[in-house]
Amino acid sequence: MKKYSGKSVCSVVAIGKISVFKKQGMSVKRVHIDDTESEKKRFEAAKSASSEQLQAIYDKALKEVGEANAQIFDIHMMMLDDDDYNDSINNIIETQSVNAEYAVAVTADNFAEMFSNMDDSYMKARAADVRDISNRVIGNLIGALSNGSMSEDKVIICAFDLAPSETVSFDKDKVLAFVTAHGSSNSHTAILARNMNIPAVIGVGDEFLAEIKDGDEAIIDGFTGEIFVDPDAETHERLLEKQKADEHKKALLQELKGKENVTLDGHKINVFANIGSVTDIGKVLANDAGGIGLFRSEFLYLENDDYPTEEQQFAAYKKVLESMAGKKVIIRTLDIGADKKVDYFDLKPEENPALGYRAIRICLTRPEIFKTQLRALYRASVFGNLGIMFPMITSVSELKKIHSICEEVKSELRSQGVEISNKIETGVMIETPAAALISGKLAQMVDFFSVGTNDLTQYTLACDRQNPEIEQFVDTHHEAILKLIEMSAESAHKHGAWIGICGELGGDLELTEAFLRMGIDELSVSPNKVLPLREKIRSIKIKSSD
Numbered sequence: 001m002k003k004y005s006g007k008s009v010c011s012v013v014a015i016g017k018i019s020v021f022k023k024q025g026m027s028v029k030r031v032h033i034d035d036t037e038s039e040k041k042r043f044e045a046a047k048s049a050s051s052e053q054l055q056a057i058y059d060k061a062l063k064e065v066g067e068a069n070a071q072i073f074d075i076h077m078m079m080l081d082d083d084d085y086n087d088s089i090n091n092i093i094e095t096q097s098v099n100a101e102y103a104v105a106v107t108a109d110n111f112a113e114m115f116s117n118m119d120d121s122y123m124k125a126r127a128a129d130v131r132d133i134s135n136r137v138i139g140n141l142i143g144a145l146s147n148g149s150m151s152e153d154k155v156i157i158c159a160f161d162l163a164p165s166e167t168v169s170f171d172k173d174k175v176l177a178f179v180t181a182h183g184s185s186n187s188h189t190a191i192l193a194r195n196m197n198i199p200a201v202i203g204v205g206d207e208f209l210a211e212i213k214d215g216d217e218a219i220i221d222g223f224t225g226e227i228f229v230d231p232d233a234e235t236h237e238r239l240l241e242k243q244k245a246d247e248h249k250k251a252l253l254q255e256l257k258g259k260e261n262v263t264l265d266g267h268k269i270n271v272f273a274n275i276g277s278v279t280d281i282g283k284v285l286a287n288d289a290g291g292i293g294l295f296r297s298e299f300l301y302l303e304n305d306d307y308p309t310e311e312q313q314f315a316a317y318k319k320v321l322e323s324m325a326g327k328k329v330i331i332r333t334l335d336i337g338a339d340k341k342v343d344y345f346d347l348k349p350e351e352n353p354a355l356g357y358r359a360i361r362i363c364l365t366r367p368e369i370f371k372t373q374l375r376a377l378y379r380a381s382v383f384g385n386l387g388i389m390f391p392m393i394t395s396v397s398e399l400k401k402i403h404s405i406c407e408e409v410k411s412e413l414r415s416q417g418v419e420i421s422n423k424i425e426t427g428v429m430i431e432t433p434a435a436a437l438i439s440g441k442l443a444q445m446v447d448f449f450s451v452g453t454n455d456l457t458q459y460t461l462a463c464d465r466q467n468p469e470i471e472q473f474v475d476t477h478h479e480a481i482l483k484l485i486e487m488s489a490e491s492a493h494k495h496g497a498w499i500g501i502c503g504e505l506g507g508d509l510e511l512t513e514a515f516l517r518m519g520i521d522e523l524s525v526s527p528n529k530v531l532p533l534r535e536k537i538r539s540i541k542i543k544s545s546d
Contacts, residue, residue, distance in 0.1 A: 108134030291328035293524020313376035321384025359392035453503025
């Protein structure tokens with residue numbers, strides 16, 4: 001038996017045979033070409049075929065992981081049509097009289113190096129994307145495109161690394177787990193695997209690939225990130241029992257549907273779900289969430305080639321409100337910027353985008369965008385139980401400006417005879433230390449707080465959450481973060497507001513009891529964490545016995 005370790009992406013045990021995924025050979029040689037015009041046409045044909053393939057992958061991803069996660073393939077299609085990328089390839093073919101494969105390979109290397117050297121972590125990630133689309137074009141040019149073919153049996157896919165398109169192209173019904181020698185927990189591939197609910201262990205190292213072969217028996221412990229190849233009887237039995245216990249626990253969780261989120265001593269808490277698209281509503285209902293604590297409205301902007309119209313937004317908000325049938329739906333206003341780029345916004349490059357022009361700062365300086373979204377929200381409000389939440393707040397003056405714009409929009413709508421609900425709650429995200437420190441003043445101006453722990457952690461610890469190099473310095477349980485949350489909870493309750501948590505820490509079961517003792521009223525998590533969180537809440541006793 002051999003044991004290897006990596007970083008786990010999904011806490012599941014997988015037992016089965018290994019299938020080593022090898023990309024088909026795409027060795028590119030420089031070849032002199034006399035007819036450069038014909039060679040450019042070859043490139044255009046390969047690019048067209050690649051675009052069709054990416055569209056099919058996007059459609060598949062849309063069904064399996066939702067719109068927000070399928071966006072990467074939209075980005076790939078846009079990169080494929082990028083003028084600079086195409087001009088470089090055609091120029092190399094023309095000026096150097098070389099084959100298209102070589103021109104694409106050189107361009108891919110140049111662009112990938114350019115992206116890798118950028119300070120912006122979002123742009124750094126584009127290096128892998130440009131290599132992915134370029135390999136697809138080259139594969140179509142030489143007829144050696146990898147298609148991820150597999151055996152008829154379920155297998156553990158092991159690879160050097162996997163591009164996002166490769167991850168989605170696999171038939172997930174035949175994949176027990178993914179194991180890669182390289183990769184990051186923040187990579188698109190890891191995120192896609194997590195959302196496809198397929199266990200994955202990444203960063204196992206080159207030695208692993210050198211020592212395994214097709215058909216080897218293996219066990220993946222997604223809880224610990226350990227991999228056992230040719231396991232002995234004792235290890236096999238131990239992990240089989242662990243797998244059965246996990247499956248049994250998941251079955252028991254289903255019995256919690258319809259039950260209250262109430263502690264042993266009678267303290268009730270709302271458990272809501274976070275979603276990034278209208279297509280995620282089914283997951284919310286299937287997991288019995290009490291409402292939607294965070295609806296990321298930016299998906300409407302990310303999936304469009306231009307600013308979404310008022311009617312487009314109204315239709316989406318109306319649908320989610322109607323589907324939730326009176327349950328609370330908190331929609332966060334536009335949160336573009338930092339790692340979420342939209343070309344048509346024409347945002348200038350920034351040295352520190354996470355600290356830059358983003359979210360409410362865009363809305364307050366481009367009020368026409370903000371007003372369009374608010375009109376759509378207020379019009380949709382009569383179709384359900386709406387809460388509106390504003391991100392990236394750092395001052396009272398910002399909130400005053402927001403309220404002024406909101407009143408202006410409501411006044412315009414009423415003058416036009418448009419009905420608006422009189423039960424809309426408004427709130428702000430506590431995701432900056434500034435917001436937490438002035439939470440006493442903010443609480444007097446809103447109905448609720450929602451703590452965005454991802455950004456609050458980033459700003460409190462001065463750790464860029466997009467930078468894998470500093471993962472080891474990110475302590476999500478740091479006392480400073482918990483103190484800021486507790487301070488915000490005290491401020492909210494003092495002034496009659498309620499407080500929730502919608503960031504990743506909301507689903508951290510190690511902190512659930514601490515949050516309840518702070519007085520947190522609501523926890524909003526990804527849909528698949530709703531029932532485990534309910535189970536945890538029902539096992540807690542908040543008041544200590546004397």
